[in-house]
Amino acid sequence: MGNRGICPATRAARYSYRTFVDYAEWNNRNFLVVPLIENPDAVDNIDEICALDQVHVLAFGPGDLAYAIGEGKQHDRQPQDP
Secondary structure, eight states: OOSOOOOOOSGGGTTTSSOHHHHHHHHHHSOOBOOEEOSHHHHHTHHHHHHSTTBOOOEEOHHHHHHHTTOSOOOOOOOOOO
């Protein structure tokens, strides 16, 4: 389901104790999609994102989002002399 890596040799798959097909089916039943909202385009499309059957929760990247909409500040720090 979707686009992602295909290596079943992971801890979650107990390092291939089952076939790849079994692992892919198990994984498709047990995944959690958590969109990270950190761009104004994501905010503009939030209703469409939330309407996806796979999405049950959102997370916000407040620093990235603030900076992307011009509210954040970039800190230009100079190294301190020892």
